[in-house]
């Protein structure tokens with residue numbers, strides 16, 4: 001007989017303290033059958049339940065190595081998809097709230113990328129001349145597109161290395177969806193700015209001329225993260241004027257001028273390790289999501305390190321924030337009762353080519 005899932009309605013109004021207790025109780029019942037993976041942007045009241053934490057690259061590796069029956073992903077949709085693709089078929093990937101998407105990932109769709117590929121073929125032979133590179137912040141069907149077209153996936157921690165892989169095969173790269181990560185990585189490889197052009201998917205031929213496409217080495221999709229887009233060079237200038245010895249570190253999704261004005265640029269994991277490994281007493285300005293910055297500030301304050309948030313306004317990833325203790329308690333209690341809720345299952349015809357693109361990345365990084 002099929003067991004009915006417990007409805008979320010019963011959890012919606014749960015007081016935070018009770019949700020915490022029910023998470024702990026359900027976890028105790030599940031034991032090693034469930035592993036909780038948490039991205040660094042998760043809120044503190046969820047992050048404290050993590051078995052494993054990391055940036056996108058680390059979490060994708062951890063998901064592929066896990067033995068747990070249930071991979072409960074406290075992150076966003078594309079991360080749970082990657083966990084499903086890289087884990088064994090009998091393992092189940094779960095996203096506690098299905099509304100936890102990534103607005104940047106939504107800026108590129110398969111239909112728009114296929115249209116770009118068709119339009120590019122009017123001026124060159126993309127399958128001979130262009131490697132498609134998708135940031136891991138993208139839907140599984142775009143990773144599948146890359147797998148099918150000799151392309152690859154990258155993350156914020158390996159993008160320059162992945163671009164080298166791509167250029168070793170074809171002369172040009174179509175990079176989607178994050179223009180800022182693509183531009184920064186190209187710049188770090190020494191590619192001149194004039195050889196990186198923006199493809200606007202809402203315009204014919206991306207708004208470019210055939211001559212611009214012929215000259216380009218990287219064609220950058222017009223996508224961005226609305227959280228990191230908020231950071232500005234003026235915030236760094238003010239910090240440096242006030243604290244000349246202070247250090248600045250930013251995520252590569254931040255605008256180019258912000259990355260350029262920073263002392264270091266890196267993934268969420270790199271930001272955390274750089275600050276933790278810095279000398280006692282260092283003052284940091286950090287350009288990434290607020291939950292991470294607040295937690296880091298707390299973890300290093302006993303060493304006299306001061307960690308400040310770069311943004312002038314509260315700058316959280318509202319979709320990451322959707323995973324709350326209520327959804328986590330609901331998910332785990334259902335699992336403990338033998339009912340899977342919010343499973344993320346990538347259809348096999350997408351999962352197989354997407355896995356090729358992901359495995360190329362894991363082998364190259």
Ligand code: 13P
Pocket residue numbers: 040054055056057137155156157225251253266267268269
């Ligand atoms: P990381 O891979 O650096 O954790 O970045 C993921 C992300 O979505 C940043 O906005």
Ligand code: SF4
Pocket residue numbers: 076101102103104105137225226227228253289317318319320
């Ligand atoms: Fe997506 Fe930006 Fe949130 Fe990262 S911070 S998950 S890129 S919306």
